[in-house]
Amino acid sequence: MTSKIKKIGVLTSGGDAPGMNAAIRSVVRTCAYHKIECVGIYRGYQGMIEGDFKEMGPRSVNNIINKGGTILKSARSSEFRTDEGQQKAYDNLVAGGIDALVVIGGDGSFSGAQFFSNSFNFPVMGIPGTIDNDIFGTSHTLGFDTALNTVIDCIDKIRDTASSHNRLFLVEVMGRDAGHIALNAGIGAGAEEILIPEEDLGLKRLLESLEKSKASGKSSSIVVIAEGDKIGKTVFELKDYIEENLPEYDTRVSVLGHMQRGGSPSCYDRVLASRLGVKAVESLLEGKSNFMVGMINDKVALTPLIQAIKGHTQIDRELLRVSDIMST
Amino acid sequence: MTSKIKKIGVLTSGGDAPGMNAAIRSVVRTCAYHKIECVGIYRGYQGMIEGDFKEMGPRSVNNIINKGGTILKSARSSEFRTDEGQQKAYDNLVAGGIDALVVIGGDGSFSGAQFFSNSFNFPVMGIPGTIDNDIFGTSHTLGFDTALNTVIDCIDKIRDTASSHNRLFLVEVMGRDAGHIALNAGIGAGAEEILIPEEDLGLKRLLESLEKSKASGKSSSIVVIAEGDKIGKTVFELKDYIEENLPEYDTRVSVLGHMQRGGSPSCYDRVLASRLGVKAVESLLEGKSNFMVGMINDKVALTPLIQAIKGHTQIDRELLRVSDIMST
Amino acid sequence: MTSKIKKIGVLTSGGDAPGMNAAIRSVVRTCAYHKIECVGIYRGYQGMIEGDFKEMGPRSVNNIINKGGTILKSARSSEFRTDEGQQKAYDNLVAGGIDALVVIGGDGSFSGAQFFSNSFNFPVMGIPGTIDNDIFGTSHTLGFDTALNTVIDCIDKIRDTASSHNRLFLVEVMGRDAGHIALNAGIGAGAEEILIPEEDLGLKRLLESLEKSKASGKSSSIVVIAEGDKIGKTVFELKDYIEENLPEYDTRVSVLGHMQRGGSPSCYDRVLASRLGVKAVESLLEGKSNFMVGMINDKVALTPLIQAIKGHTQIDRELLRVSDIMST
Amino acid sequence: MTSKIKKIGVLTSGGDAPGMNAAIRSVVRTCAYHKIECVGIYRGYQGMIEGDFKEMGPRSVNNIINKGGTILKSARSSEFRTDEGQQKAYDNLVAGGIDALVVIGGDGSFSGAQFFSNSFNFPVMGIPGTIDNDIFGTSHTLGFDTALNTVIDCIDKIRDTASSHNRLFLVEVMGRDAGHIALNAGIGAGAEEILIPEEDLGLKRLLESLEKSKASGKSSSIVVIAEGDKIGKTVFELKDYIEENLPEYDTRVSVLGHMQRGGSPSCYDRVLASRLGVKAVESLLEGKSNFMVGMINDKVALTPLIQAIKGHTQIDRELLRVSDIMST
Structure with a gap:
């Protein structure tokens, strides 16, 4: 793959979820596989504002696929909601030579990514990471199964x-x-x-x-x-x-x-994280932006971030009925 | 639902798999919900031949949803492959007033069910239970996730x-x-x-x-x-x-x-078992026969038993590629 | 062993603890080993008052060693604190031909046992079952390790x-x-x-x-x-x-x-329960009464029930110091 | 505590066991608590020979108490059985300013420690780490319970x-x-x-x-x-x-x-590791050498290394009898 993108940043944001580390690992190793650089951004958008970056190679993510939490840590950032905050974050990305961003988090994190991407014409890709499974555009979010x-x-x-x-x-x-x-x-x-x-x-x-x-x-x-x-x-x-x-x-x-x-992610969440990480990086390399990667009908698929943010997931009403019958 | 079916037999056959007990529970309670009787058949087709039956009500399946193995036990039966064996089994079902059968097992068990159903025009419905996930017509077999x-x-x-x-x-x-x-x-x-x-x-x-x-x-x-x-x-x-x-x-x-x-089934397998059990019983009550219930695109769906037996599952080649990238 | 005791009753009382089932299994099988009868008494002292008894043989306790909770169920009984309640309980034991009692529970349960034994000159033996580990006369109570x-x-x-x-x-x-x-x-x-x-x-x-x-x-x-x-x-x-x-x-x-x-007991608790059950039954057969079986210096040992009730366990102050050093 | 010992080296040797990381953590933090330095020696005696050392402070051992394996890695070293190997190891310890050694391992590792200590008059203390529980002088070795x-x-x-x-x-x-x-x-x-x-x-x-x-x-x-x-x-x-x-x-x-x-250590093994690590370091600081720390009658106790090496553990024959009765 030849792409203008030479260095990708990855961060976790919002509430943490099992499988986030497996997704970080996947992003880092997919970058290495395609011979581009990867930078870990600590504490979500707040770390982006503060330039809390670290180069990551395939060996930086050894033995984390089975660990709960996120080695990049997570935080909420009110400063990122201000123009100054976003500008600082952008300046840091530029200074660090980072061309594109993978954001692992929930819909609040995706809103930030979407806004940032639009303001600075910066390529972003979202990976749904939240135990609540309340993100439109994927049957499963990272951590739900665990x-x-x-x-x-x-x-x-x-x-x-x-x-x-x-x-x-x-x-x-x-x-x-x-x-x-x-x-x-x-x-x-x-x-x-x-x-x-x-x-x-x-x-x-x-x-x-x-x-x-x-x-x-x-x-x-x-x-x-x-x-x-x-x-x-x-x-x-x-x-x-x-x-x-x-x-x-x-x-x-x-x-x-x-x-x-918390807890060690289930096999489902580890495989899911691995698949979504590959797709997120490769989609950026293909020139795509502002999508969330997710599972639709057991296949990895893209959904525009704006839909992922605005859409609503619905519970499967068949399950309500099953629950009712099971309590006979 | 009004149906000619008044009593359903349920059995587990072939290699056991986590979630079989949850499926038995679901079949039993769905029968109770629809006010029809349910009979547990022990040791698969061999128990059918020997008339090893037991009436089951909703309280017979208390506290088994989280247990590995199968309370109905499983066995392979060479006798069931003979005409005499099948005739004995049929006679026992008739004597026991059983109108229809739910078979929980793999493709070998489904072949037996299909053959039996054709020979005696007897309604059967299959639930895929095997850890190998090698059954056509469902994204997941019972026990695979566990x-x-x-x-x-x-x-x-x-x-x-x-x-x-x-x-x-x-x-x-x-x-x-x-x-x-x-x-x-x-x-x-x-x-x-x-x-x-x-x-x-x-x-x-x-x-x-x-x-x-x-x-x-x-x-x-x-x-x-x-x-x-x-x-x-x-x-x-x-x-x-x-x-x-x-x-x-x-x-x-x-x-x-x-x-x-073995082992306590995962949440996925317990929910899957509950859903498939409901669908199997209700499909029989609707007059359907010779189908397997399974998951297709995250929805419960029917596949003709003959297809489930003859079809081949394929590995998702995307996963081979993901594995290759992940070992970078 | 020849003993006047021909039938032993076993009950669980107070808060349940992992390992109680393993202890019940041990009591039942030790009785069988010594060719005496065993009766399960449901819901603690309340079931003793109500005559809620069930004969138990070695096959009654198959596959419970790894189960949390207690198959005999537990309850608190205010009626057992009255003279009428104790009399009813005694009459039921006599009517059932029960010669001696194994009580699995905490110090409240032991007080009841001690009082009952003194009133009716009835042989009792206690097994410490509580997650709190607050019983004098044993380094470990059943359930603590789990x-x-x-x-x-x-x-x-x-x-x-x-x-x-x-x-x-x-x-x-x-x-x-x-x-x-x-x-x-x-x-x-x-x-x-x-x-x-x-x-x-x-x-x-x-x-x-x-x-x-x-x-x-x-x-x-x-x-x-x-x-x-x-x-x-x-x-x-x-x-x-x-x-x-x-x-x-x-x-x-x-x-x-x-x-x-709750939960499946740890190996330690299963082995402990097995050892204590053997000792409780064999001590009764040897004519002993009003003791608690427990672990002292890694050996099974007896402590008079009255001491187990009145004694106080103390925390190991070395552990306080270790905790302090570890949080450096 | 005032002691001539200012810097302690710690290593893991032989087959790894759950709880070794918890023991390393305990040694490191106990050193910090007593304001002396601590050095991790990688790959057992082989790393001692190669000078594969790393300074460790209390934050170096964050979040390892619950991890299986050993962050210091383990290896067998045939070179350490030669005079040249031991001399090289000694020279490296002296060059690194290390005054005393804590060896976490089994009896083979203790033999090496004992021999080394005698040759160079070098203070050593052993912590029993092996799942087999076959070390004389302790009721439990690290990893056995897990x-x-x-x-x-x-x-x-x-x-x-x-x-x-x-x-x-x-x-x-x-x-x-x-x-x-x-x-x-x-x-x-x-x-x-x-x-x-x-x-x-x-x-x-x-x-x-x-x-x-x-x-x-x-x-x-x-x-x-x-x-x-x-x-x-x-x-x-x-x-x-x-x-x-x-x-x-x-x-x-x-x-x-x-x-x-492998696997995350049980609570028992974590507490045991914490206790033994404290005792090993503090015994060295008190001027003791050539002992193994272990549990005797639920208390931390010292046993001369030579006894730990030569002594034989015996199975508790009561357990054989319990097993026999339980299989009734």
């Missing part, structure tokens, strides 16, 4: 003790705006009910469902709740509500929290 | 010791006819080379690749080898060959073996 | 994201009265500070320590906090306090909760 | 598929001279028989035991075999022998291999 396995592993443990004591557990998982984690992990963990932002089950139906579950002979129950679920109560308020209305239940709360963002 | 995670978990451990001693490890994974496990887990584990049945890398290129890897400064190397790889040497012969030709390598062998078939 | 591994696995994941964002995490672990989990898992997870019930570090020293940690170049920090730590603030109040006083820290909270009680 | 958990995790997976197909599995685990892994993991995994170097069960008793197991209604069986077991057949020869004599068994072999040496 987070699901982390969640079901925790709930399997909780179920051991729930079964031993005939208890009801309310388990809060991540997902402020999207119920993908709750819905998939809920089915995977055999939850009796799943509360998500996209669907208002209603408190009344929840109580009915729990009563039915008890009547059907189940000795313990798990309810999986996305942070941003529609009912709008905190998981602790929900506990109080259930105990008031269903005093026969001994109810406990578990908030899984940030461990969902 | 097996990949098992394999990379093992190779991550092996890499710890490989790195500490600057060694070359030859790791044999399952896959007599198909390289899906080797190819995906090889990329996921960061293997330097991957040998699969579908592609003859050749011994010479392997040596060149290992020499290049050493020259590039890598201190340790992993080669992942499918059981049925094209080179045709056993992994132990390969070790001898490499040590003769590259005496600077301290080479070790690891054969992962049957642990790849 | 819980430690669960906790460090979670904190390893949290550290991935903590490092990526340069954050401070406050991680609350179980331990209302004892800091064993916090102290060991804190060292194991590389925590910068560990707060436990046995030692008042004081808020001021915590702040100093965090400032020193930052100054030493650490980019992220983990503080592990036992539920019952001496400072007396909730983990959320602590977060507010730290953020007020050390505004440079971006502080997050994670409460690990009940998952610490 | 290896046990790795083994039972594998066998749990194998049992899933063994149970599904009613098969007999022969599982070979590490242990050329010592049966500690086989005995403990065998009990932990619920093996029907355990073959170890210390005890000649005899082929005849093995067959009888397997026949009894089948007769007792067990549908699958696991036999755990240490590499160096007394029967003296390879595990593959054993398979042939069993199939000839017990044709009703469908027998499979699994050789777990080097993955037993």
